[in-house]
Amino acid sequence: MEVRVVSRSERELVLEVYGEDHTLGNLLAKEAIRHPGVEYAAYRVPHPLKNMFEFTIIVKPGYTVESILRDIVDGLKNSLAELRRLVEEKVVE
Secondary structure, three states, X not given: OEEEEEEXXXXXXXXXXXXXXXXXXXXXXXXXXXXXXEEEEEEEOOOOOOOEEEEEEEEOOOOOHHHHHHHHHHHHXXXXXXXXXXXXXXXXX
């Protein structure tokens, strides 16, 4: 996976994420929308033959993009760790 910053301002960040597709893009966008400090979050796949997506996030005044992005990624890591624990507990007996 490779990440490239397309644009950045005080409240907005646009990233290109290479080597990933809708799966991670959708997960990031949905988790971001749940955060109370996020005003807007979305992803798009500019071309179906390219293995990449573009992720855009705009935060509300008083928040920083960096701290919210950390919160989002940490939240996803925790959710996936919990899912793994449950699957191992229930399925891999």
